[in-house]
Amino acid sequence: MExxxxxxxxxSLRIAIKENGSLKECLIEEDNSEPSPGELYKGVVKNIVASIKCAFIDIGCKKNAYMLLHHKFDNDKIKVGDEVIVEIMKEATGEKGAKVTSQISVPGRYVILISHNNKINFSKKIEGNTQFIEYVHENINKPSDVGVMVRTNALNSTIEDINRELEELYDSYLRILKQGKHSLKLGLLYNGGGALGRLLIDVINEDTSKIIVNSQEDYGHIERFIKNKSDINLSLELHKDPQSIFSLYNIEKELLSLRNSKVVLPSGGNIIIEKTEAMYVIDVNSSKNTKETSIDKTAFSTDLEAAKEIARQIMLRNLGGIIVIDFIDIESNEKRKRIIQTLKEAFKNDKKKTIVYPFTQLNLVQIARKRRGKSIYDYIEDDCSLCRGKGKKIKLTYLNNLIKNEIIKISKEYEFKDIHIEIDEIYKKDILGNVIEFINEIEALDKRVYVSFISNLEYFKVEALLFASQIKKFENIKIYG
Structure with missing residues (x-):
């Protein structure tokens, strides 16, 4: 159960999904002005480059977006100065702006409403179910000026659910068109609820047993969404404890463990995940796996076990682009096919488009996974200036949040006014450079704070100073209070 x-x-908004007690996926969304895939914007055409059939569009962000021109999207006749409504397909990277399309969509849990189309299409998992397809064609209340993609979730719902959602999506679509036409301001028109919206329409299913949320507003939004949904049966709980959800349920530690490049397998083998400029590289090692009686059996059992864990780690860390896996050498084509099949099976519930290619002659497997959002590393880590960008450190903002939660946790046990923090010396300049900001972020304005900066400290430590002798010992490193 999930x-x-x-x-x-x-x-920020952070969403952790656990399956049978094990962390399965984590969605993170930060408040910023950068466009994200699925969002709809009003823009104006600033430039058209006919040689590459591409238009550059000001959507009110730092960089102009770019859009490929094609008659099937009904956008090949646009001119400089035209106002357009576009959907973000790919977020901005480096010097390149976001990739957009004029074929916009408004997604729901059961259907997706699509412009520049008036057909009814079905997801691949439904295509063979002729009885369901005929039933939907006969009973769906589809507006005549839009297309509809019927999603896999519709199989577990009722036609009343489908038609109710389709009506809601069409009302949203008309409001978007109206706002895009009459608004004088360029920028965001619709975001579908961001990461929370994607969770509700893409992730929760019949296996989801509980949702715990710390925001009253989010609680109300989820409550309204799941009401009258025939395929959803879960309990919704509002978290009121001052200690954060991620701290209380030990999710924070699991997230931080994702910084480790090595993942140990239950058999004793391991996988090593490394990032290069162009791709991610994953190496599989048998290491301490001594359960099998021969080298060939050890290699095969380790590769099978690694295939499942690799898929889990890719989804958990949100790795995208090109991923190359160096499995332990296997000569048998049948065994290679089983490894590939295991890998594909492990990705079957992945919401991002993922293609697993066969083994190459060099015994490598290549995976192409659609990028959407940042990897977990981008949220947790910064480049380390002390090693000239060759290493990584936990972002101070992220660390501050962890320290704050630890202070709240200790406050449940003791009443205190003095707190001692041990932290790596690489943060010394940033902390002492703006002490008030640091104290405010860890919510210790009512405390006296003492900080020890220690070389090569992997994590951090927080302790309450309860006795005068302790306070006197750290008096010379007090930074606030």
Whole structure:
């Protein structure tokens, strides 16, 4: 069974999905002005480059978006100065702006409403179900000026659910068109609820048993969404404890463990995940796996076990683009096919388009996975200036949040006014450079704070100073209070 934990802070939303007690996926969304895939924007055409059939569009962001021109999208006749409504297909990277399309969509849990189309299409998992397809064609209340994609979730719902959602989506679509036509301002028209919206329409299913959320507003939004949904049966809980959800349920530690490049397998083998400029590279090692009686059996059993864990780690860390796996050498084509099949099976519930290619002559497997959002590393880590960008460190903002939660946790046990923090010396300049900001972020304005900066400290430590002798010992490193 799945449990979902939703934690909203002032500048971010974090969603953790656990399956049978094990962390399965984590969605993170930060408040910023950068466009994200699925969002709809009003823009104006600034430039057209006919040689590459591409238009550059100001959507009110730092960089102009770019859009490929094609008659099937009914956009090959646009001119400089035209106002357009576009959907973000790919977020901005480096110097390149976001990729957009004029064929916009408004997604729901059961159907997706699509412009520049008036057909009814079905997801691949439905295509063979002729009885269901005929039933939908006969009973769906589809507006004549839009197309509809019927999603796999519709199989477990009723036609009343489908038609009710389709009506709601069409009302949203008309409001978007109206706002896009009459608004004088360029920018965001619709975001579908962001990461929370994607969770509700894409992720929760009949296996989801519980959602725990710390925001009253999010609680109300989820409650309204799941009401009258015949395929959803879960309990919704509002978290009121001052200690954060991720801290209380030990999710924070699991997230931080994803910084480790090595993942140990139950058999004793391991996988090593490394990032290069162009791709991610994953190496499989038998290491301490001594359960099998021969080298060939050890290699095969380790590769099979690694295939499942690799898929889990890719989804958990949100790795995208090109991923190359160096499995332990296997000569048998039949065994290679089983490894590939195991890998594909492990990705079957992946919401991002993922293609697993066969083994190459060099015994490598290549995976192409659609990028959507940042990897987990981008949220947790910064380049380390002390090693000239060759290493990584936990972002101070992220670390501050962990320290704050630890202080709240200790406050449940003791009443205190003095707190001692041990932290790596690489943060010394940033902390002492703006002490008030640091104290405010860890919510210790009512405390006296003492900080020890220690070389090569992997994590951090927080302790309450309860006795005068302790306080006197750290008096010379007090930074606030």
């Amino acid at each position: 449990e979902i934990f939703i934690e909203r802070e002032k500048d």
